[in-house]
Amino acid sequence: MNRIGVFTATRAEFGLLRPVITALEASSTLEPVVIVSGAHLSERHGMTVSDxxxxxxxxxxxVPVPLISDRPVDIAADMAATLKGCAEAYAALDLDAVLMLGDxxxxxxxAAAAVPLALPVIHMEGGHLTHGAVDDSIRHAVSKLAALHFTAAEPYRxxxxxxGEAPERVFTVGSTATDNLKAFGRRTRAQVEAELDLDLSPGFILATFHPETLGEMSPAAQIDAFLIGLAAGREGRRVLITLPNTDAGSDTVRTRIEAWAAANADWATARTSLGARRYLAALTACDAVAGNSSSGVIEAPIAGxxxxxxxxxxxxxxxxxxxxDAPLAPEAITAALRRALSPAFRxxxxxxxxPFGDGRAAERIVAVLEATDFTGLARxxxxxADRQGRRS
Structure with missing residues (x-):
């Protein structure tokens, strides 16, 4: 059995890793070894290890990390703690490779913790671009540390x-978001209301907003613009909004959302985390998704x-x-929401x-891993490419 470490630190990323973990569990030659860190182990972020x-x-x-604040210097300290803790975990667990997703x-x-151990890194969802966040450079850096790649679409491959990645090590498999939605199916608003103990009639918008870490506006100005536009454009719907991740500026965004939801409690509800399954249930039952989460441009289109x-x-x-797409300006957000909620656009x-595959991404990933010789793979x-663009 080849022991494949699976690293997860956030609610969203675990949801996308879950189909692969399931497929690894069913394999006769591979064994998933799950390593949990980051926001999963934070009370303030919902202690999603319980999910x-x-x-x-x-x-x-x-691998616990301090998560003291959203200041950049404290986030760097969290990265240092993650690196140290992961290196120790990898060594103790006697892994053959470590799988991770995202940015x-x-x-x-x-990923850096695997380098001195000569442990091959397997990266999912590389090749994307996200110009407005530091995630972009992180994703590319992880790709350069990775020995195998699984992408959601051919342009990303x-x-x-x-x-400079070797073509025979980069596989277009689709997104496991499609796997999840295909397996999960759709939920009705009544089912979501029962599960969350909320009144979501006559319909609702599912919202998520994270700090735009490379934006020119302050986090406070960003979230204020979004919430003003959201309130004006909701067309009588309720709003279910999830709180942000641990990016720089997230504390400000979190505080603003909580105050806004409390002031509009007759139609707005804020939740720290819904968990992967409840989030997908809400996404398939809502009238529209709004915000700047990757789920809006990946999962929402898959769900229609x-x-x-x-x-x-x-x-x-x-x-x-x-x-x-709408700029971070209240009037533009309001207009875009009204268009999205129109019967014709819906x-x-x-x-x-x-888009993003046929719901068999995890199956393809595990098939490639079952055929992989992990000995020396980290090399x-x-x-x-030569001047004519051909690869040598």
Missing amino acids: IQAEGVAIAAR RTELLAA QRLIQM VPCVNVGERQAGRLRPPGVI AEAAQVPP KPFVD
């Missing part, structure tokens, strides 16, 4: 090859739900037709063929 346990997933190691600060630390994507945080990702978004080539 992992509720899924019946065995946790092999926990968070803690992910870069987790080509971007990694352009970065309109999305108003705000600001530059997700700028550069592929844009399915059901996504409406019908159009629901009819768009699902990766750099593939140069």
Whole structure:
């Protein structure tokens, strides 16, 4: 059995890793070894390790980090703690490779921890662009540390090859978000109301807003613009909004959202975290998604739900037709929401063929891993291109 470490630090990333963990559990030659860190172990961020346990997933190691504040210097300290803790966990667990997904600060630390151990890194969801966040540079850095790559779409694969990655090590498999939605199915508003103990009639908007870490506006100005536009454009719907991740500026965004939801409690509800399954339930039952989460430009289009994507945080990702981009200005957000909530646009978004694969991404990932010889895999080539653009 090859022991594959699976690193997870956030609610969103675990949801996308879950289909792969399930497929690894079913493999006769691979064994998933789950390592939990970051916001999963933070009371302030919902202690979402409980969601992992509720899924019946065995946790092999926990790597706690301070998460003292959202100041950049404290986030750097969290990265240092993650690097140290992951290196110790990897060594103790006798892994053959470590799998990770995405572009968070803690992910870069987790990938760097594998380097001195000559432990191959397997990276999911590389090749994206997100111009408005530091995630962009982190994602590319993790890609350069990784020995194997699994991308959600062919343009992302080509971007990694352009970065010098060997084509035979980069696989377009689709997104596990499609796997999740295909397996999970749709939920009705009544089912979501019962599960969350909320009144969501006559319909609701699912919102998430994270700080735009490379934006020119302050986090306070960003979230204020979003909330003003959201309130004016909701067209009588209720709003269910989840609190932000641990990025720089997130404390300000969190405080502003909580105060706003309390002041508008007759139609707005803020939740620290819904968990992967409850979030997908809400996403499939809502009238529209709004904010700047990657779920708005990936999961929402797969589910056929309109999305108003705000600001530059997700700028550069592929844009399915059901996504409406709006700048961080209240009037623009209001206008985009009204368009997204119109019957014509909702019908159009629901009819768009699902992008990002056919729901078999995890199956393809595990098939590649079962055929992989992990011995010496950490020794990766750099593939140069000649002047004519051909690769040598």
